[in-house]
Amino acid sequence: MPRTTTVESSGCPPLRALTFDILGLIKVVEAKGEQKEAPKVVEKWGEPDASRCVLAASLVDREFDPLLGVARKSGKIEVLSPVNGDVRASISIESQNHPGSADNSIVGLHLFKGERLGSSSRSCNLLTCTSKGQANMTYVKMSKSLEDSGGESTQTTWNVCGSGSILCSKVDADESYALFGGKGVEVNIWDLNQCAKVWSAKSPAKNSLGIFTPTWFTSATFLCKDDHRKFVAGTNSHQVRLYDISAQRRPVVSFDFRETPIKAVAEDVDGHTIYIGNGSGDLASFDIRTGQLLGSFLGKCSGSIRSIVKHPELPVIASCGLDSYLRIWDVKSRQLLSAVFLKQHLNSVVFDSKFSTREAQVPPQQQDTYEALQTEEEEEKTVKRKKASKEHSGSKKLKTKKKSKRSKGDGNDIA
Amino acid sequence: MGRKRNLSEDGGREDEEEKPMKERRVKEKQEGRESMRPSMIKNKEKRAAVHAKLKQQKKVEKRKKVKAREAAEKKALELGEEPPPKMVPRTIENTRESDETVCLPDDEELFAGNDVDEFSAVLKNERSPKILITTSRYNSTRGPAFISDLISVIPNAHYYKRGTYDLKKIVQYANEKEFTSVIVVHTNRREPDALLVIGLPDGPTAHFKLSKLMLRKDIKNHGKPTSHKPELVLTNFTTRLGHRVGRMIQSLFPQDPEFRGRRVVTFHNQRDFIFFRHHRYIFETKESKQKESKGKKSKDEKNPPERTIARLQECGPRFTLKLISLQHGTFDTKGGEYEWVHKPEMDTSRRRFFL
Numbered sequence: 001m002p003r004t005t006t007v008e009s010s011g012c013p014p015l016r017a018l019t020f021d022i023l024g025l026i027k028v029v030e031a032k033g034e035q036k037e038a039p040k041v042v043e044k045w046g047e048p049d050a051s052r053c054v055l056a057a058s059l060v061d062r063e064f065d066p067l068l069g070v071a072r073k074s075g076k077i078e079v080l081s082p083v084n085g086d087v088r089a090s091i092s093i094e095s096q097n098h099p100g101s102a103d104n105s106i107v108g109l110h111l112f113k114g115e116r117l118g119s120s121s122r123s124c125n126l127l128t129c130t131s132k133g134q135a136n137m138t139y140v141k142m143s144k145s146l147e148d149s150g151g152e153s154t155q156t157t158w159n160v161c162g163s164g165s166i167l168c169s170k171v172d173a174d175e176s177y178a179l180f181g182g183k184g185v186e187v188n189i190w191d192l193n194q195c196a197k198v199w200s201a202k203s204p205a206k207n208s209l210g211i212f213t214p215t216w217f218t219s220a221t222f223l224c225k226d227d228h229r230k231f232v233a234g235t236n237s238h239q240v241r242l243y244d245i246s247a248q249r250r251p252v253v254s255f256d257f258r259e260t261p262i263k264a265v266a267e268d269v270d271g272h273t274i275y276i277g278n279g280s281g282d283l284a285s286f287d288i289r290t291g292q293l294l295g296s297f298l299g300k301c302s303g304s305i306r307s308i309v310k311h312p313e314l315p316v317i318a319s320c321g322l323d324s325y326l327r328i329w330d331v332k333s334r335q336l337l338s339a340v341f342l343k344q345h346l347n348s349v350v351f352d353s354k355f356s357t358r359e360a361q362v363p364p365q366q367q368d369t370y371e372a373l374q375t376e377e378e379e380e381k382t383v384k385r386k387k388a389s390k391e392h393s394g395s396k397k398l399k400t401k402k403k404s405k406r407s408k409g410d411g412n413d414i415a
Numbered sequence: 416m417g418r419k420r421n422l423s424e425d426g427g428r429e430d431e432e433e434k435p436m437k438e439r440r441v442k443e444k445q446e447g448r449e450s451m452r453p454s455m456i457k458n459k460e461k462r463a464a465v466h467a468k469l470k471q472q473k474k475v476e477k478r479k480k481v482k483a484r485e486a487a488e489k490k491a492l493e494l495g496e497e498p499p500p501k502m503v504p505r506t507i508e509n510t511r512e513s514d515e516t517v518c519l520p521d522d523e524e525l526f527a528g529n530d531v532d533e534f535s536a537v538l539k540n541e542r543s544p545k546i547l548i549t550t551s552r553y554n555s556t557r558g559p560a561f562i563s564d565l566i567s568v569i570p571n572a573h574y575y576k577r578g579t580y581d582l583k584k585i586v587q588y589a590n591e592k593e594f595t596s597v598i599v600v601h602t603n604r605r606e607p608d609a610l611l612v613i614g615l616p617d618g619p620t621a622h623f624k625l626s627k628l629m630l631r632k633d634i635k636n637h638g639k640p641t642s643h644k645p646e647l648v649l650t651n652f653t654t655r656l657g658h659r660v661g662r663m664i665q666s667l668f669p670q671d672p673e674f675r676g677r678r679v680v681t682f683h684n685q686r687d688f689i690f691f692r693h694h695r696y697i698f699e700t701k702e703s704k705q706k707e708s709k710g711k712k713s714k715d716e717k718n719p720p721e722r723t724i725a726r727l728q729e730c731g732p733r734f735t736l737k738l739i740s741l742q743h744g745t746f747d748t749k750g751g752e753y754e755w756v757h758k759p760e761m762d763t764s765r766r767r768f769f770l
Contacts, residue, residue, distance in 0.1 A: 023524065023527055023531070025524070048523070048524055048528070049527075050530075050531035236749075236750045237749075260751070260752075261749075261750050261752070263752065279750075279751060279752040279753055280753045280756050281753065281756065281758075298760055299760075300758075300763075302753075302755045302756055302757075302758065302761060303755055303756075304743065304752035304753050304754070322753070322754045322755075323754065323755065324655065341515045341516055343522070343525065343655070344524065344528055345754070
């Protein structure tokens with residue numbers, strides 16, 4: 001019997017996702033309109049260069065003035081505008097800490113939404129963490145032009161761990177606590193206001209055979225928006241653990257998932273569903289209250305999953321990883337909505353959920369002109385594919401035009 | 416009973432001349448065409464006769480068709496027209512399911528990715544390949560023989576006894592000694608059945624199933640390879656994954672072949688199976704037959720027209736590989752991340768290929 005299944009991509013709702021790959025390219029994937037079209041790569045920012053490989057990314061997802069932080073392999077951190085890819089600020093962390101240490105790369109990056117240290121629209125706060133365990137809170141002033149950016153930045157640095165290497169770091173929704181964990185480092189929670197350790201986990205007891213599995217956390221996430229006390233961590237020994245700070249130092253719930261290390265953990269907004277991706281490309285959702293498998297996301301996913309994100313509003317998750325596909329799944333039916341091939345190994349993905357409202361802000365006339373420009377641009381693309389670099393700069397110009405229009409529109413709104 | 420008689424009548428009818436009997440036609444239509452199938456006849460002799468007759472008919476028809484086609488072609492040639500288009504048989508390969516991961520020649524990102532991948536140091540001649548070959552823990556008969564064949568194929572390959580070392584320890588050792596790849600020949604029941612190729616220092620690990628192994632001594636009229644650096648032929652590695660596997664194989668061999676040696680090593684991919692062959696070739700000049708007769712007529716010509724032909728002689732082992740998994744980083748089964756693993760749910764169609 002031939003096993004034939006026709007996988008119909010049922011199309012996905014309008015959304016905008018940004019993916020980051022090992023060549024340092026940022027690709028914007030958009031699905032537009034009510035016709036449920038397949039998502040396409042709309043924009044590509046940056047030139048392929050291995051030293052600009054993106055290690056971590058963080059997005060401040062808001063209607064007005066969204067920001068995107070990107071940590072590169074070369075030790076640079078760039079703050080971009082997720083609307084058009086303009087570099088707003090760029091600072092270098094590595095040079096200030098450990099000159100010449102190659103393995104001290106950035107593993108975690110968080111861009112703060114809220115006010116901190118008197119941040120305004122011209123500045124932002126960053127939390128970075130390197131694999132050696134150096135957490136770094138940086139205050140960056142941004143400017144429109146690139147030349148004078150990165151000049152003013154104040155830093156506070158502290159050490160998260162003595163030995164081992166950090167592999168995951170997360171900041172909770174209130175942005176007052178952060179967790180760190182890694183190879184040989186138990187998960188510990190830090191109060192960001194005081195820069196003090198609040199809590200640290202205790203490794204589970206030896207099993208019945210007296211075998212102790214070494215600590216090796218590969219991913220972690222806070223469970224719900226309003227509670228920093230519960231979080232989920234995935235380990236290299238394919239175990240998923242739920243910790244509750246207020247209860248005990250050992251995991252409250254722990255269960256195994258398949259046979260390869262857990263590489264990505266993401267939480268749902270409902271506070272009890274989590275999504276787990278592992279090193280051989282299996283993706284599943286669990287109810288963390290009971291540790292029961294809700295179901296697997298079956299698709300032709302063949303490479304390790306590096307990142308999973310849940311869309312803040314739509315019932316949709318996106319996963320990406322070493323098979324260089326961005327896959328968008330429906331949470332309820334666990335069906336693959338669509339897959340976009342993005343050519344390189346992908347390191348992370350973020351959802352830009354407010355893009356539709358932002359687009360709506362552009363007055364209709366200007367939008368029309370913008371669309372006309374865009375169609376022109378697409379025609380150009382088809383004509384001269386080989387001159388991608390030239391074409392790229394052209395598209396940037398167009399984008400800046402659009403941006404200026406948008407800011408005008410904002411001004412009108414305010415007025 | 417009635418049916419049986421009917422069938423035998425059917426069989427008999429073939430021999431008779433066709434009678435335009437209305438009744439029979441109607442009956443036939445009612446029963447459908449299935450009644451004509453010889454396999455439904457129960458008498459063996461009759462069945463065989465009917466079958467032979469049908470087969471003969473088909474053969475004649477086919478011959479007619481071919482003749483007609485040839486005639487049309489000839490006619491077109493005479494008239495100086497375009498000959499009718501040649502029919503291309505439909506094969507599984509050329510009806511392959513379209514795949515968006517197939518590499519395109521104008522893909523800039525692909526070249527940028529190639530420039531920085533794990534094999535680029537070897538492929539750009541910055542490092543010369545140095546291969547460590549070892550075995551699984553237990554190893555006997557065909558395993559060592561295969562390894563000695565492999566060593567004669569791959570230049571600068573060194574065999575190390577496995578002993579009781581962990582593979583991770585061996586990888587560490589090979590890294591220190593500046594090897595560029597490690598090949599592990601896995602043997603099961605005295606028969607090599609898997610090949611593990613590990614790129615160093617941080618290259619991927621490919622796990623292949625090895626089958627249809629034929630050693631050099633089992634190949635009739637095999638040649639003895641020289642120690643020249645071989646030429647490498649990689650065919651049909653089309654997708655991103657295939658491209659990567661191809662580059663990995665390429666990085667096992669030196670990038671400056673010595674054409675004097677006339678040695679070719681072929682890795683041919685067909686339907687995700689990678690066929691390995693090792694040949695020696697020679698260009699020979701031979702007097703062509705047609706012009707020989709002419710040469711005889713005019714013997715005063717000094718050099719009769721010659722043509723060069725290429726002759727192949729197979730040497731070295733012959734085997735087939737199939738990719739099971741490609742793992743990111745060096746060998747690590749517990750904590751490794753896979754770039755590609757074969758999963759049963761991916762086999763949705765026999766026309767879907769990954770390399």
